[in-house]
Amino acid sequence: MLPIVLPVDTGDLTALGPLLAVLIAALGVLTVDMTFEREEARGRWSFIVGLVGAGLAAGCASLWQWEAPGRAILGGALYADAFSSFFDVLLATLLGLTLVVSWYCLDRVKVKPAEFTGLAVLSFSGMFLMVRAADMLTLFLAIELMSLPVYVLAGLSAGSKTGREAALKYFVLGSLASAILLYGMALVYGVTASLGYTDIAGYLATASRESGVENPLFLAGLALMLVGLGFKVAAAPFHMWTPDVYEGAPTPVTTLMASGVRAAAAAALLRFLAGAVLLTRGHWMMLVWALAALSMIAGNVGALAQTNVKRLLAYSGIAHAGYMLLGLFALPRGAGGFSMYVAVYALSVLGAFGALQWFDDRGRETVDIEDLAGAGKRHPWMASVMTVFLLSLAGIPPTAGFAAKWFVFAAAVQAGYVGLALLGVMTSLFGAYYYLRVVIAMWMDEPADISGADQSPTTGLVLGLLALAVLFIGCFPGWLWFLADLASSKLV
């Protein structure tokens, strides 16, 4: 008999608090869905369980001692460090907000609330796993755990053809991306003979240049992994699916895809690049350079011609993936700008999609810019809130988007990539144009036929608070920068 030692230490379980809270909430929602007879009770209770899970996760994460050194737990499969806690707090916030802003719209898009909540919380449990994955196997499984429920959610809207099309597109392309990612992992494993990030970094540090950093097989694997992860963060040229899927999926699901999924994917990307393959940064930074430049151009140019707000935000999301990647050039000093940009973008885009849902008419989704025409006259408060989110996405002071852009551009300039930073500034101008088109339509145009039937005050209040938070971060970005930098500097 071989002695089998379980790598579980009870002390580690406390570090897993946020993940466990969300996991238990996910299973709780499934139980609630089976327990109650009536549809409304199911929906209400699953919503409450989901919110409690998000709250507990945020609470557990903020209890973490941020100054403590990070460590690998559970036999080296997961990390417990400030970086996971930073993203735990962000993801828990995103989960709570996604549930709240989507709550009143699920009826309109014919998605059962209990199903939405259950799948969303399951998907988030994958995200919590992703930001702390410490080996490639866990990373892959976490990505799948995050993606599977979202594939289903995209096509869950009853009787929606575009929804089904979006779900199928997302599923097929997502599976392809997963396969490419897995192939890359296999090659990297073939060279380094290890799955763990620390072991890979250790191998690269000790091996000779030819068999390690310069090894063509290893570099091919790394490139394939970047393709797979690039798909998840929707960076060009792996962005083709984004506009169609964002447009076709029901808006509550698009909200989830644009904020939570991308935040988790970005965090996993940073952790892999900084934790495992930092020594080869001379090679992958070229690829990241190309991804960033292409994303900024393709996203902003694509968004110019859109009349559909969901497509517009999808294209702008591609551009934001590009800006985000600029933050990676700060490595190896710690990519605080990257983490901060991810947080600010996720909150702003969640707010924008949330406000868009708030403007929904009874039984119909608001999707076109002209649907929003004159919203400023009918619902001045909500139009102001939407304006704040759009200005933040455009990167106009004094919103959070400006501060975040400042830090990523600074990172690129300090690393000597002045040309790329200039490209970023120039494409931001394009960005300002199409965001302002929506703002102008809301405030200047004559009111469209918005019946404004069942807008909920709770959602409005939550979105208003989020808009205030975005303004607050814009005026005082120092504390968020401090946290993001503290969290990210421990990765290396």
Place this chain on the structure above:
Amino acid sequence: MLTAIVFYILATLCVVTAVLTVTLANPVTCALSLIACLMCLAGLFAQLSAGYVAILQVLVYAGAIMVLFLFVVMLLNLTREEADEGTFGTARALTSLVCVAFLLDLYVFVDAAVGTRDFTEALEGFGSLAGVGEALFSRYLVPFEVISLLLTAAVVGVVAITRRQLSVSKASEPLKVAR
């Protein structure tokens, strides 16, 4: 010498059947050649004295998963014309070209990589029943548990989709069983 001969036979068969899998027109023959391919792979594993992995390869891939494939092919119920559609066109020619380029590329990479790295011998018991079991329940315990979550997510997703379709078809028209 004998090991080398067996290896080359298995490897050649493996590549040939893999190519057949993607080039044959009839989905059922494709699936069958994939089974052959997986069998050859199992043989290769057995040659590396990873007996348990070889058995798993046959049981899980050639057995369970391929039966699933055949079921899907059967349920799709393609007519002759649909199955024969998509013969060798420009798009496919281009795809094949890219694939061949990729293959050559990979060959160069592998060649360069193998030349520079000393591969260590596998540990005693690697790929055996005890070896796999120990790895699964110690070093890879967390991924192992995550797989159970992943399966839960998949099951919930499938139930959500089918439940919706059932309620939709119930509302609009009675469920048709036979055509």
